[in-house]
Amino acid sequence: MVLNFFILSSFAFILFSCGPQDEKTSFTEDAVEAKVIPRGEELFLKNCASCHGNDGKLGNSGAKDLSSSRLPDEEIRTILEEGKNAMPAMSILMEQSSDMDSVIAYVKKFRK
Ligand code: HEC
Incomplete structure (x- = not known):
């Protein structure tokens, strides 16, 4: 019984001691970015690149250069909507x- 508890608690220790907390946070952010950016790229190439170009700078039909745009998220959203x-x-x-x-x-x- 005592031995059992010892084995269980050392197992738990191994499970919960896999690196400091901030490593976990950046792992989560990386995971979000790994999903969001490729999806954004796919949508951009399909729907936006004809005017804005693959690098955002093309300027077809008077499209704004996205590399020099500084609009906040909410204003980008309004333009897209x-x-x-x-x-x-x-x-x-x-x-x-x-x-x-x-x-x-x-x-x-x-x-x-
Ligand atoms: C038919 C051509 C065309 C397509 C397709 C297009 N845009 Fe645009 N975009 C423009 C033009 C033209 C402007 C400039 C509007 C203005 O201010 O007169 C613009 C402006 C913008 C701006 C504002 C930049 C700034 O700083 O003012 C953003 C952001 C933007 N486009 C993103 C996108 C995204 C993202 C897509 C795809 C989902 C897209 N556009 C598709 C033509 C296009």
Whole structure:
């Protein structure tokens, strides 16, 4: 019985001592980024690159250079939802809110 407890508690110790807390946090953030960015890229290449270019700088039909854009997330969201001048509303991004978030995260990667 005592031996059993000893074995169990050393097992628990091994389980809970796998590195400091902050390592776990950055693992979670990396995991989110690993999913969000490729999805954002996929959506961008399909729906945005014809005007903005693969690197965000093309400027077709008067599209703004996304590498020099400094709009906050909420304003990017409004432009994507409502469109602006020659840019149409991107209704495809409104089917899933995670898609909207992924594209916003991805376009900010173009910033220098
Ligand atoms: C038909 C061409 C076209 C497509 C497709 C397009 N855009 Fe645009 N985009 C524009 C134009 C034109 C503007 C400039 C609007 C204005 O301010 O007059 C613009 C502006 C923007 C801005 C604002 C930049 C700034 O700093 O003012 C963002 C962000 C943006 N587009 C992101 C996207 C994303 C993300 C997609 C794909 C989901 C996309 N665009 C698809 C033409 C396009």
